[in-house]
Amino acid sequence: MIEVRDLTKRFGGHEALKGVSIEVARGSVYGLLGPNGAGKTTLIKHLVGVYRQDAGTVTVAGRPVYENPDVKAIIVYIPDELYFFSPYSVEEAARFYADLYPGWSWKRYEILKQVFAIDPRRRITRLSRGMQKQVAFWLGISAMPQVMVLDEPVDGLDPIMRKKVWSLVLQDVAERETTVLVSSHNLRELEDVCDHVGILHNGSLLLERELDDLKSDIHKFQMAFTGQIPEKIFSSGTVLHRQQKGSVLQIVVKGDKEKLMAEARQAGPVILDVLPLTLEEVFIYELGGRGYDIQGVLI
Numbered sequence: 001m002i003e004v005r006d007l008t009k010r011f012g013g014h015e016a017l018k019g020v021s022i023e024v025a026r027g028s029v030y031g032l033l034g035p036n037g038a039g040k041t042t043l044i045k046h047l048v049g050v051y052r053q054d055a056g057t058v059t060v061a062g063r064p065v066y067e068n069p070d071v072k073a074i075i076v077y078i079p080d081e082l083y084f085f086s087p088y089s090v091e092e093a094a095r096f097y098a099d100l101y102p103g104w105s106w107k108r109y110e111i112l113k114q115v116f117a118i119d120p121r122r123r124i125t126r127l128s129r130g131m132q133k134q135v136a137f138w139l140g141i142s143a144m145p146q147v148m149v150l151d152e153p154v155d156g157l158d159p160i161m162r163k164k165v166w167s168l169v170l171q172d173v174a175e176r177e178t179t180v181l182v183s184s185h186n187l188r189e190l191e192d193v194c195d196h197v198g199i200l201h202n203g204s205l206l207l208e209r210e211l212d213d214l215k216s217d218i219h220k221f222q223m224a225f226t227g228q229i230p231e232k233i234f235s236s237g238t239v240l241h242r243q244q245k246g247s248v249l250q251i252v253v254k255g256d257k258e259k260l261m262a263e264a265r266q267a268g269p270v271i272l273d274v275l276p277l278t279l280e281e282v283f284i285y286e287l288g289g290r291g292y293d294i295q296g297v298l299i
């Protein structure tokens with residue numbers, strides 16, 4: 001649904017994107033992670049047709065986005081810094097959206113009134129930042145888009161509203177196969193909602209993976225030994241991390257779980273556990289193994 005190929009963007013002498021390629025299939029949620037200045041917003045602004053690329057291609061539903069109103073009519077963009085026309089009430093903004101988006105549903109708008117509980121006669125610019133974000137989702141979801149592009153979407157929302165907003169978006173993904181690209185600094189926020197993630201750093205994609213895969217081929221073994229801890233336990237996988245405390249060994253290995261389990265048993269531990277890994281740990285070990293200090297890349 002979303003296809004970005006070798007995207008390059010320069011601002012004066014600064015190369016903000018250096019040949020980035022990503023693909024987001026219909027009905028999936030792609031998380032774009034990266035520290036400040038990595039290029040997330042720049043990439044997003046290409047996806048929604050604000051910027052024209054210096055090189056590469058950017059297509060949504062098979063068509064270029066830049067200067068293409070037909071494609072823009074299927075995309076809802078919720079930016080980090082919201083902008084609303086100052087005299088508009090929620091109701092007036094809804095009428096504006098209804099004209100802009102062919103898929104707009106007044107029925108949905110009415111249903112979502114109960115969720116957001118904001119008086120639609122209120123002028124949007126007089127609402128708090130978090131309430132303005134809620135209005136952006138209220139209108140965005142009512143527009144029935146095929147694609148949602150969300151830049152730091154839940155920043156400024158309280159925890160209950162974060163959950164509500166994500167559940168509405170994910171419901172749309174499940175029922176209407178909406179395609180979502182979401183940017184964030186926060187790995188934990190994305191862990192529960194994305195099925196793919198990409199890490200952008202200094203204008204390049206460091207890593208791009210399917211979450212299930214990412215978690216399924218890295219394993220953390222905890223073993224306790226009565227005697228000497230063997231130097232080498234695994235011969236089939238790649239050891240990403242090893243920590244020994246007294247008689248307990250924690251070892252993070254990439255490889256086939258069954259084979260690794262057999263090798264671990266062979267070493268003769270008195271206790272053997274496979275511990276669950278968070279996405280953050282997976283990234284720490286994956287990128288650490290490639291010479292990156294993840295702490296400097298993500299929070």
Ligand SMILES: Nc1ncnc2c1ncn2[C@@H]1O[C@H](COP(=O)(O)OP(=O)(O)OP(=O)(O)O)[C@@H](O)[C@H]1O
Binds near residue numbers: 016043
């Ligand atoms: N309009 C612009 N003119 C000049 N430089 C820009 C412009 N927009 C972005 N940049 C530069 O491009 C780089 C990427 O910026 P971008 O806003 O895409 O990062 P980001 O990953 O979204 O960061 P953040 O997490 O802080 O929002 C930065 O070095 C930034 O200074």
